[in-house]
Amino acid sequence: MNFIDQILARIFPPAKPLPAGSYAYTAPLKEGQPPLRLHLRIEANGSALLIVNASTILHLNQTAAEYAYHLVRGVPAEEAARSTSRRYHISQKDALRDYQDFEDRLYTLVDTPDLDPVTFLDFERTEPYSAGLSAPYRLDCALTYQTTASQAGLAPVERVKRELLLDEWKTILNKAWAAGIPHVIFTGGEPTLRPDLPDLIAYAEQLGFVSGMLSDGLRLAEKDYLQQVLQSGLDHLMITFDPAQDQSWEALRDVLASDLYTTVHLTYPLPAGQTDLLPRLKEMGIHSLSLSASGPEHKDDLQAARNQAAQLEIPLVWDLPVPYSAFHPVAIELEESGQKVDGAGLAWLYVEPDGDVLPAQGVNRVLGSLLTDPWEKVWAAARAE
Numbered sequence: 001m002n003f004i005d006q007i008l009a010r011i012f013p014p015a016k017p018l019p020a021g022s023y024a025y026t027a028p029l030k031e032g033q034p035p036l037r038l039h040l041r042i043e044a045n046g047s048a049l050l051i052v053n054a055s056t057i058l059h060l061n062q063t064a065a066e067y068a069y070h071l072v073r074g075v076p077a078e079e080a081a082r083s084t085s086r087r088y089h090i091s092q093k094d095a096l097r098d099y100q101d102f103e104d105r106l107y108t109l110v111d112t113p114d115l116d117p118v119t120f121l122d123f124e125r126t127e128p129y130s131a132g133l134s135a136p137y138r139l140d141c142a143l144t145y146q147t148t149a150s151q152a153g154l155a156p157v158e159r160v161k162r163e164l165l166l167d168e169w170k171t172i173l174n175k176a177w178a179a180g181i182p183h184v185i186f187t188g189g190e191p192t193l194r195p196d197l198p199d200l201i202a203y204a205e206q207l208g209f210v211s212g213m214l215s216d217g218l219r220l221a222e223k224d225y226l227q228q229v230l231q232s233g234l235d236h237l238m239i240t241f242d243p244a245q246d247q248s249w250e251a252l253r254d255v256l257a258s259d260l261y262t263t264v265h266l267t268y269p270l271p272a273g274q275t276d277l278l279p280r281l282k283e284m285g286i287h288s289l290s291l292s293a294s295g296p297e298h299k300d301d302l303q304a305a306r307n308q309a310a311q312l313e314i315p316l317v318w319d320l321p322v323p324y325s326a327f328h329p330v331a332i333e334l335e336e337s338g339q340k341v342d343g344a345g346l347a348w349l350y351v352e353p354d355g356d357v358l359p360a361q362g363v364n365r366v367l368g369s370l371l372t373d374p375w376e377k378v379w380a381a382a383r384a385e
Helices: 003-011 062-072 077-088 092-111 166-179 197-207 223-232 246-257 277-284 296-311 329-337 375-383
Strands: 021-026 037-042 048-052 056-060 138-142 183-187 210-215 236-240 261-268 288-293 348-351 356-358
Touching (some): 021 062, 037 062, 048 062, 048 092, 056 062, 062 077, 138 166, 183 197, 197 210, 197 223, 223 246, 246 261, 261 296, 277 296, 288 296
Parallel strands (some): 138 183, 138 348, 183 210, 210 236, 261 288
Antiparallel strands (some): 021 037, 037 048, 348 356
16 A cells, blocks of 8 residues: 555545344335335445345445445435445435435346346445355255156265155254345255145245255146246246256246246256257247256367357356256366366355255265254354365
8 A cells, every 4th residue: 555545544444344244124115116125134344145025136245235234224315325425435415326226226126027046237246255254145955865767866865864844944944044044945856856845935935035946847847836836936946957858848938938037957968969959948038057067078068058158148157056067167167277266165055855064065074964953053164164
């Protein structure tokens, strides 16, 4: 820091972060505006997560977190502007304009159909995994290691002796929500083989989670079952897609027609005769794409698929739980550049069907049991990894 910077820093010291913690808010209904339910989690460094209507997570930097803090506490706009003006040494007029812009964009987000479950919507943001977290961003819950015929032999069924009951999973969800985890994904095995899946989705919605599911999607071709899952409050879906199965195409058509944010996961090599697959998926209206390979020998296939997805302007997702494979395009690029960005055990944790917690699917180091251990013990073990 040079001499001038030192003088300016003394005259205009940086604003201290807001108090860390979790805050909730439900906006009074206004004519012409959609309902707005917010949960805000502020970290010790001032960055924050904002959960909007239990369906979308925003990552906010310190300034945006400040506006969200005033909003969830019901502070009038003029008072919020005065506070921000004093803390950040800007004019009250500019602070009020920025606050109102923040609020307007929140309502725009609420009105946007098929919104990405983790988004930024032009909000200035912090980079994921760039600072210490008070809790993970997401909990991946493997409800069962039962599989359909298309998944046979993939799930590690030998790892668990029993599956948790519905009330036991509710206990785990309660602990996760109390810890400040905003996002839960139901996975497996095949989660649709659990008859109580809609009940668990509905309970997660009731608590305030953003909820997703990783599934082969085959049961979603049953229209009554699809409606039951949707009415439970599911926010997004990743389908482990098998282009050789007619039922997979039927399920995908039905899901996309239901306005559910949908990611398609493809594992390479693809079945023969699928050279036009990505253009066809684009035409159907998928929202994003996830790619992995059965081994490093298919690295070129992944790169070609990534390039084609970019040409077709299909967003690529890499940090949702990918079934039984960590070999994906981003992993290849990071390995080649010598970088490592890994949220396992930090940004997300994985719960097995018996309640044991792993850093991530396939990382077989038990951190404790989220059913029987206090959250603090499990999180301490994760941070010590």
